[in-house]
Amino acid sequence: MNTIAHSLGAAEAAPGTAHASTKSRRLQFAHAADRVFASAVEALAATLIVVEICILFAGVVSRYFLHSPLVWTDEAASILFLWLASLGAVVAFRRGEHMRMTALVAKAAPHMQAFLDTIAVAAALAFLMFILGPAYEYAAEEVYITTPALELSNAWRAAALPVGLALMCVMGIIRLLRVGNWRLVASALATVAVICGAFYALGPVLRELGNANLLIFFVGVTAATVLIGVPIAVSFGLATFGFLALTTHMPVMVLVGRMDEGMSHLILLSVPLFVFLGLLIEMTGMARAMVAFLASLLGHVRGGLSYVLLGAMYLVSGISGSKVADMAAVAPVLFPEMKERGAKSGDLVALLSATGAQTETIPPSLVLITIGSVTGVSIAALFTGGLLPGLVLGVSLCFVVWLRYRKEDLSKVRKASRREIGKAFVVALPAIALPFVIRAAVVEGVATATEVSTLGIAYALIVGLLMHREAKWGRLFPMLVETAALSGAILLIIGTATGMAWSLTQSGFSTSLAQAMASLPGGAPMFLAVSIVAFIILGSVLEGIPAIVLFGPLLFPIAREMGVHEVHYAMVVVLAMGVGLFAPPFGVGYYAACAIGKVKPEEGVRPIVGYVLALLAGLAIVAAVPWISTGLL
Amino acid sequence: AAGKPAEFKLKLGTDLPVTHSVNVRLKEAIDAIAAETNGRVAIQLFPNNQLGSDSDMMSQIRAGALELATFPGTVMSTLIPATSITGVGFAFGNYKEVWSAMDGEVGNHIRRSIEKVNLVPFDTVWDNGFRQITSSTRPIRTPEDLRNFKIRVPVVPLWVSMFKAIDAAPVSLPLSEAYQALQTKVADGQENPLALIDSAKFFEVQKYCSLTNHAWDGFWFIANARVWKSLPADVQQVMTKHINAAARKQRDDIARANIDLQKTLEAKGLTFNQVDTAAFRQVLSKNGFYSQWREKFGSEAWALLQQYAGDIA
Numbered sequence A: 001m002n003t004i005a006h007s008l009g010a011a012e013a014a015p016g017t018a019h020a021s022t023k024s025r026r027l028q029f030a031h032a033a034d035r036v037f038a039s040a041v042e043a044l045a046a047t048l049i050v051v052e053i054c055i056l057f058a059g060v061v062s063r064y065f066l067h068s069p070l071v072w073t074d075e076a077a078s079i080l081f082l083w084l085a086s087l088g089a090v091v092a093f094r095r096g097e098h099m100r101m102t103a104l105v106a107k108a109a110p111h112m113q114a115f116l117d118t119i120a121v122a123a124a125l126a127f128l129m130f131i132l133g134p135a136y137e138y139a140a141e142e143v144y145i146t147t148p149a150l151e152l153s154n155a156w157r158a159a160a161l162p163v164g165l166a167l168m169c170v171m172g173i174i175r176l177l178r179v180g181n182w183r184l185v186a187s188a189l190a191t192v193a194v195i196c197g198a199f200y201a202l203g204p205v206l207r208e209l210g211n212a213n214l215l216i217f218f219v220g221v222t223a224a225t226v227l228i229g230v231p232i233a234v235s236f237g238l239a240t241f242g243f244l245a246l247t248t249h250m251p252v253m254v255l256v257g258r259m260d261e262g263m264s265h266l267i268l269l270s271v272p273l274f275v276f277l278g279l280l281i282e283m284t285g286m287a288r289a290m291v292a293f294l295a296s297l298l299g300h301v302r303g304g305l306s307y308v309l310l311g312a313m314y315l316v317s318g319i320s321g322s323k324v325a326d327m328a329a330v331a332p333v334l335f336p337e338m339k340e341r342g343a344k345s346g347d348l349v350a351l352l353s354a355t356g357a358q359t360e361t362i363p364p365s366l367v368l369i370t371i372g373s374v375t376g377v378s379i380a381a382l383f384t385g386g387l388l389p390g391l392v393l394g395v396s397l398c399f400v401v402w403l404r405y406r407k408e409d410l411s412k413v414r415k416a417s418r419r420e421i422g423k424a425f426v427v428a429l430p431a432i433a434l435p436f437v438i439r440a441a442v443v444e445g446v447a448t449a450t451e452v453s454t455l456g457i458a459y460a461l462i463v464g465l466l467m468h469r470e471a472k473w474g475r476l477f478p479m480l481v482e483t484a485a486l487s488g489a490i491l492l493i494i495g496t497a498t499g500m501a502w503s504l505t506q507s508g509f510s511t512s513l514a515q516a517m518a519s520l521p522g523g524a525p526m527f528l529a530v531s532i533v534a535f536i537i538l539g540s541v542l543e544g545i546p547a548i549v550l551f552g553p554l555l556f557p558i559a560r561e562m563g564v565h566e567v568h569y570a571m572v573v574v575l576a577m578g579v580g581l582f583a584p585p586f587g588v589g590y591y592a593a594c595a596i597g598k599v600k601p602e603e604g605v606r607p608i609v610g611y612v613l614a615l616l617a618g619l620a621i622v623a624a625v626p627w628i629s630t631g632l633l
Numbered sequence B: 001a002a003g004k005p006a007e008f009k010l011k012l013g014t015d016l017p018v019t020h021s022v023n024v025r026l027k028e029a030i031d032a033i034a035a036e037t038n039g040r041v042a043i044q045l046f047p048n049n050q051l052g053s054d055s056d057m058m059s060q061i062r063a064g065a066l067e068l069a070t071f072p073g074t075v076m077s078t079l080i081p082a083t084s085i086t087g088v089g090f091a092f093g094n095y096k097e098v099w100s101a102m103d104g105e106v107g108n109h110i111r112r113s114i115e116k117v118n119l120v121p122f123d124t125v126w127d128n129g130f131r132q133i134t135s136s137t138r139p140i141r142t143p144e145d146l147r148n149f150k151i152r153v154p155v156v157p158l159w160v161s162m163f164k165a166i167d168a169a170p171v172s173l174p175l176s177e178a179y180q181a182l183q184t185k186v187a188d189g190q191e192n193p194l195a196l197i198d199s200a201k202f203f204e205v206q207k208y209c210s211l212t213n214h215a216w217d218g219f220w221f222i223a224n225a226r227v228w229k230s231l232p233a234d235v236q237q238v239m240t241k242h243i244n245a246a247a248r249k250q251r252d253d254i255a256r257a258n259i260d261l262q263k264t265l266e267a268k269g270l271t272f273n274q275v276d277t278a279a280f281r282q283v284l285s286k287n288g289f290y291s292q293w294r295e296k297f298g299s300e301a302w303a304l305l306q307q308y309a310g311d312i313a
């Protein structure tokens, strides 16, 4: 993710050329510390990924092929996953790869830019220092818990957070040392300290304000810190920490517990594994073969590969059940070639994020399963009902692609002959077969959604070894490190966002909101319209599944009373939530898309507007025509 | 009391759907407590793991971020091993045995263990229900039917070891992934109380339901000790009275619902069958399951269990 703007990264490239000798000695020390430290953490993180792949693969083999399931594989994978996420976050922090919104920063004058870049590190350091004590406390309390399968102390798992956060602290200090401009560093540290001090001093006043604090912290603090370029994960974390510490009596440890739960959902393990699979497919040359084939088919069509991206997401979202994993399975394969063919990265990431929202209803979807179990609607009916709404939104996205690319200059592109297509097909066959192999493995019950990527990895390794001699095996280690960093960046955002969602939930605002929605005039159409608006906002601030768990049981009975079919209502709500989840500036899904596509968040902000409008238009159609959701039932 | 902000605001977390009888009765108790204390106590109920998974709610209630919660005994056993003793395979034969044990010495033993970790257990235990096995391949009638049967089991050491002792193949998956695992046949079956088989929609992807009654588990209503001690005695007394009364009513709800649930689930396509549990007990005994767990729970606790469940060895 070297594309992410970072003046601190620039300092790395050209270490102090004309500095005084003490200064350069200090910089040399900082660089040496950085190198030693980084290689140790990177090696550990890379090893963890390999071990994870082996554990999950062993789980599949023993259950499906040897018929004697291993009970401990999920638990072992989940313990190591939290370590992977924590160490990955450290690696990402070192490389400056934690997602930031640098749109405003980029517009500032150079000295201001340098200042804001340093503020970003200082703010992260402040958050890390605030949370380190509670993280230690949290891990210390988990000593008393015995994990059910391995019967280990749960501290083995929970220690990943304090250790990871402490390592990030060290990394933050090294990064500040490497800036090489003392006055800049001192002024940034002082600014952060003064702001934190001011909030602390205002504590007693804030405490009196009650639920207004939800707005102050989760809208005010979050928006302000995101806009000045503080990493997104840190923004969410600071807002939640401030809210808990200053306005409630609750122990801040709860934030660490929520980060633990948010970051170690086993389904999320498929994210790094799919990312790695994507890199592997690219490294072995399978990706090039596949894209060459698709390009020979669609290359002469304007925006051809964008349609491929849409189709691929529709296909893949039926496999994993987790959106971020879907994006991780598609983007690393398609993006490099699409960029080479002149696609703008901002448009690509916007489309990727939009397809994330669009495919939210394609079964099997975790969101639909969650709706089924919290509201009593048949999950089978939801799975059937979800196919067409996803298609309607897909068509509306296709329309935007057509609009955008209808003037694309294809004068240099020649339509491939049948013979060429046939030849490309043969070369690409093993790669084209991969999604079908993966799909079959899930449908036939060989592997769960979490495990299936390991089958893909095994397949890609074998095909790579047998067929693609040009594969660059030396890239394996850097690929593993890259995977770890990417996972760390994504998971830390999800972790602190989970803490934020909890803080909102416990305030109990949900019941009042549901009551307000039910009491509006205008009957079913009004209720649907308000639901759409509400779920776009909720999807944005609460993430998908927490929003459903919180509001599903409150709103579905109201929908039923108003005569809205439950499956219809589910589709409207899920798609609205998806729009919120994948739209900047608050949607976590959008940042995940940026991280996976290796694109600066600000680049996609403008292009995504068109796609979001298309999604909304599609959503309006799905809301207005119940048949789209219920016709196949 | 209307309009006056409550003096004591407490959060209560559960892992059950809103419509589950535990939540329904808790809601009634919450209203009764508010009424009797003139609005001084406001308890807000968060069903459905809204505040987090069971293990995270456990950490929250120990830290004081959450004041009240209900947990299944088997879940609490990761912190307090004694709480899972009620789930010993084929121990209790019926509710009469269960409730005399839980309102008697077995309950007291568990309550003492819970108090040791600075949590306050309320007296009356709520009903989670006897667990039954569903399957997409064959009805379970004898221990042989479970041989190599891939069954989704929650990762509770007691139950995993029980199914291993019957030569079944327990698969550990979170509940959220169970539906899909049953649909794609990653697992052939699963086991849960009827209420959950209904609410999780397992009947959509399963054919048979065998009334094995293989294990019983209850819910403990728990308070954080520091928070509880900070409440005035009169408030404590009102809360205790209403929560315990609600638990008694919930026991009756489940007893009644079980009869109805079997009919509803039959109508939704599940074929039920009865099971002779003696054969299962024999296999467990032969394969050393009971002696292994007697050692883990301690012979003192085991003797208490035997007082109510009969001779299990």
Ligand code: NA
Binding pocket: A317, A318, A319, A320, A321, A322, A359, A360, A361, A362, A363, A364, A365, A366
């Ligand atoms: Na899906």
Ligand code: NA
Binding pocket: A497, A539, A540, A541, A542, A543, A586, A587, A588
């Ligand atoms: Na968000």
